[in-house]
Amino acid sequence: MIKRISIYILFVFLLLPYLSFGQRWKKKPYELVYGLGFTNFNGDVGAPVNKGLSQYYWFHLTSTRPVVFVGGRYYFDDRLSVRLNLMYGLLTASDHEKGAAWYGRNLNFKTMIIETSSQIEFSIIKEKRKRNIYYHIRRSRSRFSNINIPTYLFVGVGGFYFNPKGKYKGEWHSLQPFCTEGQDLPGGGKKYHRIALTIPFGIGFKYKIADYTYLGFEAGYRYTFTDYIDDVGGKYYDTHVIYNAYGEEAAALSFRGHPLDNIQPGYTSGGSTKGGPFIDTYQFFLFNISRKLKTGRRGLPKFSPTF
Secondary structure, three states, X not given: OHHHHHHHHHHHHHHHHHOOOOOOOOOOOEEEEEEEEEEEEEOOOOOEOOOHHHHOOOOOHHHOOEEEEEEEEEEOOOOEEEEEEEEEEEEEEEOOOOOEOOHHHOOEEEEEEEEEEEEEEEEEEOOOOOOOHHHHHOOOXXXXXXXXXXXXXXXXXXXXXXXXXXXXXXXXXXXXXXXXXXXXXXXXXXXXXXXXXXXXXXXXXXXXXXXXXXEEEEEEEXXXXXXXXXXXXOEOOOHHHHHHHHOHHHHHHHOOOOOOOOOOOOOOOOOOEOOOOOOOEEEEEEEEEEEEEEEOOOOOEEEEEOO
């Protein structure tokens, strides 16, 4: 039921840019947006002790990784806009992070994230039409009372691809084909998909640095519908069975809590808890530039930024 509702929501959001909401805002309703930033992961691997807020959110600086994106924005009016995004980033985590609760579990992972999404943006502080600080700086004035920083909240829906990898004997291996929790084996459940839905939401800021050009920052949280971004979501499975079914690498990567890590597979009879009760989430912190686009006679954007 949840999956069906999510598909309907995704369909509506993808259609929004093509719907008409009366008169367009001003003469340049389209913007090209692009930028880069860093990521943060909250899942089973690297999780801290589940106390207070730390059971819902934590930040490991050493596990942050880069993300880049490009997108397009359309304004319905001076407060409401919609944006389509294409993002590529990296996520990683380790049980050896400072503050991690499951040090002896000894798990680590990394994955790429390819995300496409559509988001509705609502300006809680909208752009003022009066001259901004850039106008006065150019004329050697210091009227800082005229500074205007448009601020918006956003929520959307999207999909993303991930492919968690674990390190064994100095090499990184894709974990999903190894069925490290006994997937597709008796009592092990089904193999998870590497494409999942996400609900992005957060806050963003823009600052006008030149005519039709803005510098921005955005903090976005990604609520997902999978618990396997880090390949951990359930219980351990009998290592000998995995070894016989999928080989040495699969057995070694399914259980890492042993002193001969990266040398030979350890052993567990299975059944004990491997991951926590919460689904995986991630965040994107983005620095971006947005530029107004010229429009043609039919009101469609021309992909040559206006300066």
